[in-house]
Amino acid sequence: MIKNVFFNKYVHLYKLFEFQRNFSAIANVLEKSNVGDSTEIKGWVRNLRVQKELVFADVSDGTCAKKLQTVIPKHLKTDALTYGSSVHITGTLSKSPKGQIELVAESVRVLGSCVVLDGYPFNPRTTHPPEYIRQYLHLRSRTNYISAILRVRHAVTKHIHDFFASRNYININTPILTSNDCEGAGEVFKVQPDNDETVKAMMQEGRDRDSVYFGSKTFLTVSGQLHLEAICRGMGNVYTLGPTFRAENSRSRLHLSEFYMLEAELAFCESLDQLKFSIEDLMKYVFAKTRDTNEADLFLIDKDKAKTPSWIDKEFVTMSYNEAKEILKKKNIADTEEGINKEQELALVDHCNGIPVFVVRWPKDMKSFYMKECEDDSSKVDALDLLGPVTGEIVGGSLREDNYEKLKLKLPSEKLNWYLELRKFGNIPTGGFGLGLERLLQVMCGVPNIKDTLPFPRWPHNCDM
Amino acid sequence: MIKNVFFNKYVHLYKLFEFQRNFSAIANVLEKSNVGDSTEIKGWVRNLRVQKELVFADVSDGTCAKKLQTVIPKHLKTDALTYGSSVHITGTLSKSPKGQIELVAESVRVLGSCVVLDGYPFNPRTTHPPEYIRQYLHLRSRTNYISAILRVRHAVTKHIHDFFASRNYININTPILTSNDCEGAGEVFKVQPDNDETVKAMMQEGRDRDSVYFGSKTFLTVSGQLHLEAICRGMGNVYTLGPTFRAENSRSRLHLSEFYMLEAELAFCESLDQLKFSIEDLMKYVFAKTRDTNEADLFLIDKDKAKTPSWIDKEFVTMSYNEAKEILKKKNIADTEEGINKEQELALVDHCNGIPVFVVRWPKDMKSFYMKECEDDSSKVDALDLLGPVTGEIVGGSLREDNYEKLKLKLPSEKLNWYLELRKFGNIPTGGFGLGLERLLQVMCGVPNIKDTLPFPRWPHNCDM
Numbered sequence: 005m006i007k008n009v010f011f012n013k014y015v016h017l018y019k020l021f022e023f024q025r026n027f028s029a030i031a032n033v034l035e036k037s038n039v040g041d042s043t044e045i046k047g048w049v050r051n052l053r054v055q056k057e058l059v060f061a062d063v064s065d066g067t068c069a070k071k072l073q074t075v076i077p078k079h080l081k082t083d084a085l086t087y088g089s090s091v092h093i094t095g096t097l098s099k100s101p102k103g104q105i106e107l108v109a110e111s112v113r114v115l116g117s118c119v120v121l122d123g124y125p126f127n128p129r130t131t132h133p134p135e136y137i138r139q140y141l142h143l144r145s146r147t148n149y150i151s152a153i154l155r156v157r158h159a160v161t162k163h164i165h166d167f168f169a170s171r172n173y174i175n176i177n178t179p180i181l182t183s184n185d186c187e188g189a190g191e192v193f194k195v196q197p198d199n200d201e202t203v204k205a206m207m208q209e210g211r212d213r214d215s216v217y218f219g220s221k222t223f224l225t226v227s228g229q230l231h232l233e234a235i236c237r238g239m240g241n242v243y244t245l246g247p248t249f250r251a252e253n254s255r256s257r258l259h260l261s262e263f264y265m266l267e268a269e270l271a272f273c274e275s276l277d278q279l280k281f282s283i284e285d286l287m288k289y290v291f292a293k294t295r296d297t298n299e300a301d302l303f304l305i306d307k308d309k310a311k312t313p314s315w316i317d318k319e320f321v322t323m324s325y326n327e328a329k330e331i332l333k334k335k336n337i338a339d340t341e342e343g344i345n346k347e348q349e350l351a352l353v354d355h356c357n358g359i360p361v362f363v364v365r366w367p368k369d370m371k372s373f374y375m376k377e378c379e380d381d382s383s384k385v386d387a388l389d390l391l392g393p394v395t396g397e398i399v400g401g402s403l404r405e406d407n408y409e410k411l412k413l414k415l416p417s418e419k420l421n422w423y424l425e426l427r428k429f430g431n432i433p434t435g436g437f438g439l440g441l442e443r444l445l446q447v448m449c450g451v452p453n454i455k456d457t458l459p460f461p462r463w464p465h466n467c468d469m
Numbered sequence: 470m471i472k473n474v475f476f477n478k479y480v481h482l483y484k485l486f487e488f489q490r491n492f493s494a495i496a497n498v499l500e501k502s503n504v505g506d507s508t509e510i511k512g513w514v515r516n517l518r519v520q521k522e523l524v525f526a527d528v529s530d531g532t533c534a535k536k537l538q539t540v541i542p543k544h545l546k547t548d549a550l551t552y553g554s555s556v557h558i559t560g561t562l563s564k565s566p567k568g569q570i571e572l573v574a575e576s577v578r579v580l581g582s583c584v585v586l587d588g589y590p591f592n593p594r595t596t597h598p599p600e601y602i603r604q605y606l607h608l609r610s611r612t613n614y615i616s617a618i619l620r621v622r623h624a625v626t627k628h629i630h631d632f633f634a635s636r637n638y639i640n641i642n643t644p645i646l647t648s649n650d651c652e653g654a655g656e657v658f659k660v661q662p663d664n665d666e667t668v669k670a671m672m673q674e675g676r677d678r679d680s681v682y683f684g685s686k687t688f689l690t691v692s693g694q695l696h697l698e699a700i701c702r703g704m705g706n707v708y709t710l711g712p713t714f715r716a717e718n719s720r721s722r723l724h725l726s727e728f729y730m731l732e733a734e735l736a737f738c739e740s741l742d743q744l745k746f747s748i749e750d751l752m753k754y755v756f757a758k759t760r761d762t763n764e765a766d767l768f769l770i771d772k773d774k775a776k777t778p779s780w781i782d783k784e785f786v787t788m789s790y791n792e793a794k795e796i797l798k799k800k801n802i803a804d805t806e807e808g809i810n811k812e813q814e815l816a817l818v819d820h821c822n823g824i825p826v827f828v829v830r831w832p833k834d835m836k837s838f839y840m841k842e843c844e845d846d847s848s849k850v851d852a853l854d855l856l857g858p859v860t861g862e863i864v865g866g867s868l869r870e871d872n873y874e875k876l877k878l879k880l881p882s883e884k885l886n887w888y889l890e891l892r893k894f895g896n897i898p899t900g901g902f903g904l905g906l907e908r909l910l911q912v913m914c915g916v917p918n919i920k921d922t923l924p925f926p927r928w929p930h931n932c933d934m
Contacts, residue, residue: 027737029637029705031637032637046736046737046897047705048703048895049895065705065736066639066703066704066705066706066736067637067704067705088894088895089895090895090896090897092737115737115896115897115898116871116892116894116895116896116897117895118894118895119894122893123890123893124893124894141699141887142699142887142888142890142891143699143703143890143891143894144703145699145700145702145703145704146702146703146895147703150703151703151704154639154641154700154704155639155704157642158639158640158641161640162630162634162640165627165630169627172494172496172497172532174531174619174620174623175623175626175627176619176623176924177622177712177729177923177924178924178925179727179924179925179927179932179934180645180689180712180714180727181714181726181727181927181932182932182934183932183933183934184934191662191663191664191667192662192663192664193660193661193662193663193682194660194661194662194663195658195659195660195689196658196659197656197657197658197659197716198656198657198658198659198686198688198716199656199657199716202656202716202717202718205718206718206929217716217726217929217930218726218927218929218930218931218932219930219931219932220932221663222932223663224645224660230934231924231925231934234606234607234608234610234934235610235619235924237610237611238513238531238608238609238610238611238612238615238616239531239610239616239619239620240494240512240530240531240532241531246711246712247642247645247711247712249645249646251662251663251664251667251682252667253667253670253671261646261682261683262644262645262646264642271511271530271531272492272511272557272580406581422606422607422933422934423607425588425607425608426607426608427581428587428588428589429553429581429583429584429589429608430513430514430553430554430555430581430582430583430611431555431580431581432511432555432580432581433580458642459641459642459643459644459696459700460643460644460696462644462646462683464671464682464683465682465683465684466683466684467646467647467648467683467684467685467687468648468887469644469647469648469649469695469696469699469887
């Protein structure tokens with residue numbers, strides 16, 4: 005057990021800091037305060053109703069989905085106190101006729117005014133469509149919709165870190181810059197210094213602008229998996245959660261040029277069942293925790309989607325690729341093509357009553373070089389896709405080829421000799437998976453466009469700010 | 470308070486998963502198990518001593534700094550059981566003559582052999598220098614030194630997230646790709662698609678290769694501060710912990726091309742004191758927590774540095790830039806130059822008996838455009854540097870200019886009009902700071918070279934893997 009030896013020395017200081025903060029987070033006021041408490045808050049006016057004697061201002065400070073209703077005597081209302089202004093309000097907590105906590109103001113200070121007619125893009129009592137809001141990236145965290153999604157994103161991230169910490173995984177920051185160009189399916193961005201002086205000063209014979217800085221052409225990562233595998237072979241279970249990049253010319257509601265991937269590598273993983281268990285464990289943990297911590301946010305984003313998923317206490321389904329193709333054929337939605345497309349993925353989940361489905365045992369030539377051949381069928385690999393409602397594929401994973409000779413034959417480039425060498429010294433069986441954070445958020449919250457699941461989306465022709 | 474409604478539904482499943490894992494993490498064995506327990510472990514042999522009747526193998530699985538001594542009867546020793554091999558050992562826990570927990574093996578399975586003479590760069594009972602180890606990035610997590618540092622890095626990251634979560638901050642993923650080119654002091658990397666076909670397909674009139682994909686020249690971020698400020702003005706306290714980049718031609722022991730920055734922006738921050746409190750709070754929390762959770766790792770990295778810092782229960786010192794210059798003059802280590810160099814930083818910390826020092830009230834022309842002028846002296850800004858032992862400056866921060874007209878005059882580029890506009894609508898006073906994660910790790914662990922504080926360091930001429 006952890007002994008809080010040093011921590012205890014410091015705790016008395018924290019109490020001091022808390023004491024010195026002269027206002028309360030609205031989340032704390034709504035959860036922990038009592039009627040009659042003297043309270044100070046700071047936040048933004050999201051709604052303002054002016055009546056004869058009183059002004060009602062709903063104030064939000066970003067710490068939770070709920071707003072605190074403040075009741076302001078008319079004589080404290082100044083011209084600057086409008087929708088969108090930032091305020092510092094002191095008063096006493098009371099109960100509204102409907103039984104909700106409200107703050108009866110004794111003093112109101114406007115910190116920053118907000119003249120809507122001077123170009124503020126949002127209007128009171130209006131639900132602007134996400135496409136409109138997206139034009140104002142620098143201001144859109146002031147809307148209910150985006151701030152709720154960003155709080156859920158924060159919570160999901162926290163739950164993911166807590167999940168892995170409690171299961172003895174080490175968080176590894178795999179690199180963004182890499183000289184590996186051959187691991188990913190997508191197209192890559194290349195990176196070089198912008199400054200011509202730097203390029204000139206570093207130029208050597210045989211180099212060009214692409215390789216002058218690092219000595220070889222350098223790209224933005226498309227996956228941290230191969231790097232994770234290296235660390236996994238010294239430190240056991242590892243994971244990474246960070247940005248990855250695709251230079252594709254795709255503007256769909258499911259694609260971004262910069263997005264976050266969660267990737268985990270399981271040490272001593274000898275069967276696909278172990279991998280499946282871990283993925284199911286993670287999915288249920290994160291969905292259950294988030295619904296507990298952020299129910300009001302989920303409700304605010306899409307009240308129809310803010311239900312417990314039906315699968316939270318059910319075992320996920322498993323079927324082989326061949327079985328999946330058979331089911332699709334019977335349903336008349338199989339085509340002649342290889343693989344399983346988006347429509348077919350959703351049909352399979354539907355076939356299983358909305359419960360997520362692991363599709364396993366994929367044809368070898370449809371999957372990556374590092375995946376392990378099935379022991380009983382060398383035309384298949386021990387790969388899995390997890391299909392879920394709304395977006396279809398949500399997780400991809402596999403056991404890794406751990407046979408040195410077999411891997412050597414499949415290695416796509418000499419640049420990956422380091423990866424091959426991992427199998428030469430004290431090798432262990434491993435398996436791993438990758439999950440797109442933004443897709444997960446789309447499924448969890450019911451967000452139609454992936455560009456609304458992160459604060460500053462980047463896609464073709466769009467890298468503002 | 471959070472209700473674990475959905476979480477409880479799922480917990481019974483987790484118990485099932487635990488049951489199905491057929492081996493224990495060595496960290497758990499050493500902390501939670503009892504003599505007489507039947508135990509299975511998987512890991513790597515870090516030391517092997519062959520005696521007449523018995524073989525002693527120290528096994529590590531990466532979950533903690535300590536190794537588990539296993540006692541193996543001679544008849545279970547095969548040729549493959551060597552230093553560096555990976556093993557699966559089943560047995561019963563016992564107590565060694567010295568009183569330590571050890572595992573008496575009943576079966577030993579070698580998972581992967583390790584022939585040192587076949588090119589394995591590490592040798593048993595040898596402490597290789599970090600410069601040597603660094604040549605083998607893909608294998609170096611198998612060394613005590615690097616695995617201990619990576620565990621501390623993981624712990625520090627976790628403590629940072631826990632710290633901010635407990636203080637109502639939202640974790641915001643600021644973008645890696647940005648079209649802002651004018652905010653940072655350092656040089657930048659530019660980004661473009663690698664694929665010529667993509668470039669050709671997306672080319673439009675007036676565009677060049679640099680701007681074809683995003684519509685404007687795009688860079689790797691040097692700081693998330695300006696983006697954080699945008700979100701802070703809708704959601705309150707925010708922070709980010711992620712990769713940032715510098716295209717400098719510097720190969721010092723303190724510089725990397727890719728490194729992690731923690732940046733926080735405090736909503737409604739009206740004085741430098743509030744900012745100072747938050748930074749001191751963070752530093753003490755993270756140092757104290759890490760010393761509790763990872764004492765053995767810190768001891769393994771540098772046993773002289775693994776002490777509690779002397780300042781953990783003392784108030785940090787504050788002095789103005791002018792006072793600092795006076796002190797340096799008296800000590801005869803002031804030069805004629807402006808600013809405070811590394812040697813001077815360390816002299817100031819020494820002057821304060823090793824307690825970290827906030828240097829505040831800096832000359833305006835030495836600091837960035839967004840810093841707020843001191844109310845009583847428009848030639849100074851409300852900026853701070855926190856100086857600590859070992860590396861000198863460890864945190865930089867400031868109040869932000871919140872006066873629209875003043876900021877407009879100082880804005881370095883029209884591209885930042887969005888940043889100016891943040892001050893126009895419901896503006897609030899904010900302040901923030903940035904902290905280099907790798908520098909923090911250097912101070913905390915006593916790691917001389919910054920390249921050993923992260924798994925895959927990138928610096929000029931070095932981007933292997």
